[in-house]
Amino acid sequence: MNAIEILGLSIQFSPWDKQNKLPLYITNTFLIQKANINGILCLALTPQDEFPNISSLKKQMKKIQELENLPIFLKLDFMTDYRKTSLVQNEISFILTDKMVYLPFMYTLITNEHHFAINEKLTKFSQLIFIWILYQNDKKYYMSNAIKDLHISNMTASRGFRQLINTGLFIEYKDGRNIYLITKYEKKELIDKISPYLKSPIIYTGYIDKKDINENMIISGETALSHYSFISTPQVTTYAIEKINTKNINIYNELIDSKNQVRLEVWFYNPYIFSNDNQYVDAISLILTLIDNQDERIAYERDQLLDAILNHKEDL
Secondary structure, eight states: HHHHHTOOOOOOEEEEEGGSSSSSHHHHHHHEEEEETTEEEEEEEEESSSSOOOOHHHHHHHHHHHHOOOOEEESSSSOOHHHHHHHHHHHOOETTTEEEEEEEETTEEEEEEEETTTTTTOOOHHHHHHHHHHHSSSOOOOOOOOHHHTOHHHHHHHHHHHHHHTTTSSSEETTTTTTEESSOOOOOHHHHHHHOOOSSSEEEEEEEEEOOOOOOEEEEEHHHHHHHHHSOOOOOOEEEEEEOOTTTTBBBOOOSTTTTTEEEEEESSTTTTTTSSSSOHHHHHHHHHTTTTTHHHHHHHHHHHHHHTTTOOSSO
């Protein structure tokens, strides 16, 4: 099964009737066809001559779109890794026959080895690495540093890096034997683009007796939000704990006694991992726990907190 079939794309090609209005240097370089991809009209460019450099390609695409403003993709039979990296970095769409589909205007990246689509979420470790990236001050995100800071294996880090690359938002480079990622996006834009892939770290929630609070639990939820923002502290305190540490804890489905119980979020990763003070969960993880909260008051403070982090308004 090829990449197009894996993604479930249906592509129909037809002649483009404006080709004779273009300069000869463009029509000699590309066969231009109209394409319909799952109901989305676009233009397909098949190289017929020497492939232009990125700067020239962008100019030619702009010239074509002046005649018909449709998304454009390159239809290719072969491509070097360097060319692929360059096209992805510049967000130029392409279909590499039977091997890869990269269509930013459809939010899709697929290869014949794996696929990543907008309705797919990051894995646990990919999301951990992404959060780690948001907290870094450097522009190069080295795999070796992620392994050390997150206490994960080489294989786990490699898989996480690969999935982030497959979002089309990161490019992989090597410094000798050291692998690192870079992105052309500022962190605010980066989190906006990757937000469809993110998920709350919470697996499930419940309630426990206050006497069962232990060192594996850290303040989270609206209680932590009240620490980071101006929202009032809720009556029932919320804690978070990693699932592997819940074995001997009695967790109840409902709140029975608000004076003697606390709310407990069970996370798929250690909620201490990015905490600065070991008292409250870190701000970005907290924001992700509130990602689906429809309360306007909570949503406002959540968004304000995110802006504060990404604009470095305060040390969080």
